[in-house]
Amino acid sequence: MLDDRSRTLLKALVEHYIADGQPVGSRALSKFSGLDLSPATIRNVMADLEEAGFVASPHTSAGRVPTARGYRLFVDSLLTMQPLEARQRGEIQEALHGLPSNQVIANASQLLSSLTHFAGVVIAPRRAANRIRQIEFLSLSEKRILLIIVTTDGDVQNRILSSDKAYTPSELVTAANYLNQNFAGLDFEQIRQRLAGEIQQLREDIKPLMTLALEAGDAALSENAQPYVISGEKNLLDVEELSSNMKRLRELFELFEQRSSLMRLLDISNRAEGVKIFIGGESGIATLDECSVIAAPYSVDGQIVGSVGVIGPTRMAYERVIPIVDITARLLSSALSYKNDN
Numbered sequence: 001m002l003d004d005r006s007r008t009l010l011k012a013l014v015e016h017y018i019a020d021g022q023p024v025g026s027r028a029l030s031k032f033s034g035l036d037l038s039p040a041t042i043r044n045v046m047a048d049l050e051e052a053g054f055v056a057s058p059h060t061s062a063g064r065v066p067t068a069r070g071y072r073l074f075v076d077s078l079l080t081m082q083p084l085e086a087r088q089r090g091e092i093q094e095a096l097h098g099l100p101s102n103q104v105i106a107n108a109s110q111l112l113s114s115l116t117h118f119a120g121v122v123i124a125p126r127r128a129a130n131r132i133r134q135i136e137f138l139s140l141s142e143k144r145i146l147l148i149i150v151t152t153d154g155d156v157q158n159r160i161l162s163s164d165k166a167y168t169p170s171e172l173v174t175a176a177n178y179l180n181q182n183f184a185g186l187d188f189e190q191i192r193q194r195l196a197g198e199i200q201q202l203r204e205d206i207k208p209l210m211t212l213a214l215e216a217g218d219a220a221l222s223e224n225a226q227p228y229v230i231s232g233e234k235n236l237l238d239v240e241e242l243s244s245n246m247k248r249l250r251e252l253f254e255l256f257e258q259r260s261s262l263m264r265l266l267d268i269s270n271r272a273e274g275v276k277i278f279i280g281g282e283s284g285i286a287t288l289d290e291c292s293v294i295a296a297p298y299s300v301d302g303q304i305v306g307s308v309g310v311i312g313p314t315r316m317a318y319e320r321v322i323p324i325v326d327i328t329a330r331l332l333s334s335a336l337s338y339k340n341d342n
Contacts, residue, residue, distance in 0.1 A: 002052075002073075009033050009045050010054055011078040014066045018315055021240065023063025068280030068314060071292070075277055075318050082319040084327050088115060092328055096335040101125075106229050108308055108332050113232025115324050118239075118312030119256070122332075123266050124227040125305035130155065131187050135179045135213070137172035145172065145209075149217050152185070159216040167209060175206050179213070188218040219260070228259050241290060241313045251287045261285050262311075269295035269307045275326050280314055290314060294321055296329035300336045308332060 002010070012033040013024045026042040037045075046064055049055045054070035057063075066074065092115075095107045105124045112120025130151040138146040145161040167175075183191045192214055233256055236242050242249055255262055265283055269276040278293040288311075295309030308329045310321055 002049075002054075005035065005037075006045055006049060007073075007078060008035060009042065010049060010066075010070060011074060013046075013055060013064065014070060014074040014078070017065055018317055021315060023058050023065050025063040028063070066314075068282070071279045071314055071318075072282075075279065075322075079319055079322075081323060082317075084323045088324075089327055089331075092331050093335075096331050097338070101336060102227075104332065104335050105227075105306075106231075108328055109229040109231040112308060112310050112324065112328055113235060116310050116312065116316075116321050117232075117235050118310050118316065118321075119230060119233045119236060120308075120310055121228065121230045121262070121266065122308045123263060123306040124229065125300065125336075131185055132179075132191070132217075133184060135176050135217070137167075137176050137209070137213075139167065139169055139172060142166045145212075147213055147216055157217070159219075161209075161212045161216055163209065163212060165208060171206070172209075175209050175213075178206075179210075188214060192218070228263055230256055236312070239313045241315060245290075248287070248290065252291070255285065255287045265293060266295050266307045266309055269309065270297045270304050272297065275322055275329075277318075277322070292316055292318075294318075294325045296325050298329040298333040298336070300333065302337075305336075 009029055012029055016024045016028060016032050026039040026046065029042050029046075030037060030039060033042075046055060049070070050057060050064065053067055054073060055064040056067050058065060092111050095111055096104050099107065102124070105122050109120045109122045112122075114120075132149065133152045134150040136148040138148065140146050140160065143163045143166055145163060145167065147159045147161050149157045149159075151157075179191070183194065186194070195210060195214070233253060236249070236252065242252070262285070265278065265285060272295075275294060275296045278288070278295075280292070281289050283291075283293055290313060291311055292314050293309055293311050295307050297304045297307045299305060308325060310325055312321070
């Protein structure tokens, strides 16, 4: 637990660092904190905050910067929220009404990006589960198998399975025939439920293959069934903390392209009340260690169907970005629910 003096100094440090991106020294803190403290006293408090893991000292400076833990405390209990201007709220509302649903979702992503100058992302409502027309297995090498899924809509998905066991071509044909004969016309969730009751009847050597196929097939069709719209990734090229590390920046753009990890992270916000904030390593995705993700669920007719979010550096104006994400989620819910009523 921090005393009031430490909390006030930490708040001043985080706000000052967010504003200009430079390590904050004791003289600046004395000026911006509003506390009548000597530089020596401030240095002692800063040393305690550093020892507790709330701030860190860059090697090149006598000043200090907030850590992910410092940002977390700041966001949870020290933040003074900045209400969204009526003009900005009106801009969001206008852009989200009177258009087809897919355009509304694309507009929401673009608005999040343009209002925050970071990357804006929206996970769209899930479409009805894809049903299976046909499944095939094709041996690529001794323990690598290509899974081919054809849905009743004519969509084709391919996934490579890595097996602990080598399967012969005839075994792969047998497994595919079993699935096609017994489960054609069902979605993967229905197949999983049916297989749970029949798994004991399957040959032991086929069971692992069935499990792999279910997991990979479900993942492939889930990604396809839940569109994901991202805008403004290039804004992150202008963020000094990110652009100074080109390797990390490349990894970040690869994450945006692969989508699945980010979608799982944003999916967590669907189970949250209101805005969910992941700072640095809290996301569990190494590529986002120097980023924050602010996300919120949105609903259609009271049912949560997706989420909106902003991805930017840990040094962001949380007091501004959080209300933007929150209001966008609320107005998107309103726009999509209104379309459902008409």
